[in-house]
Amino acid sequence: MAGWWRALPRAVQRYPWPTNVLLYAALYSSGDALQQRLRGGPADWRQTRRVAALAVTFHGNFNYVWMRVLERALPGRAPRTILAKVVCDQAFAAPVGISAFYTGMSILQEKDDIFLDLKQKFWNTYKTGLMYWPFVQLTNFSFVPLHWRTAYTGVCAFIWATFMCYSQQTGDGTLQSMISSLWVLMAETAKRPPEK
Template identity: 30%
Template sequence: MAIAKIKHIFKKYPILANSVVYGTLYTGAEFSQQTYTKKIAANPSEDYDVKGLARFSLFGSTIGANVLYQWYRWLDGKYVGTATLTIVKKMALDQFVLTPPLIASFYLFMSIMEQKQDVFEECRNKLLPTFMTSCVFWLPAQGINFLFIPPAARVVYVGSCAFIWVNVICWFKRQDYSKTKED
């Protein structure tokens, strides 16, 4: 009964449902990262970064979910079926056409929300290592997605993978990849 209601909600309100789920998973991943970095690995009395959680929630529920919903709708309409060549095309397009601008938009969005002076610096320094790691993670995940996951559940599946991926991207976000300037 509950599964039927959930399916009905996703069919009737796909953008809203995917936004809620993807935003929640994105926020949950950042929360798990903060729990590890602030409560377990560092000082247990350190407070959670609520503004950081809000930034991840906002990105996940607006940009992430909506871009992915429209992307998979287009991709599934353009490349129908589960033939090997179709799956390879979908995976290549997903990884090499969608992923770089999506990662860039993540870093730019976060830098703007954090009111950084140079909103492009983090993107310049972290885009390539983040993208290379995403290839290792997302290519197999998308193979499963395009082979076994029904189109109506793609954003939720990707959102579930994103819970893991956002933990990875949170790690990248916390790394210092800035290039030291020589005086």
């Protein structure tokens, strides 16, 4: 394990696109596994594979390209430039990512109306994202080198994917619905007698 960890920086510099995309997809799909665990149900590996497929085919690649386009359009780390990058990220990339997630998951789950989740949950999810992503991207654009930005976003997307996968499965796109649900689940777990 230690050898792999030491080789990672070289892999990211030597093969930035596939390494970043695969790291992003692994972290994003782990968010789905975590939300399933938090909900207390049995593991649904088909669902996690769907999330991984969406992360590796779209989200990781989109993120990788978006970070480079943004850096080319707004180069540097001056405070105004960083703020402009954050605003662009939230105005353009966030709606694309949310839309791709809800629509992509509906397609992979073979739902009749592939836009239903998007129509019902987009605005709540976008508003919730505005409480999280601007701070993540402010740090990303200020301190993280370009060749690590997608991987860093993947680390932060682990938390976001936990929320998104919960919202797609049973939530309404608000953080409040997830917290309320987890609170009820914890209360029910506390009431159960201990297993022998």
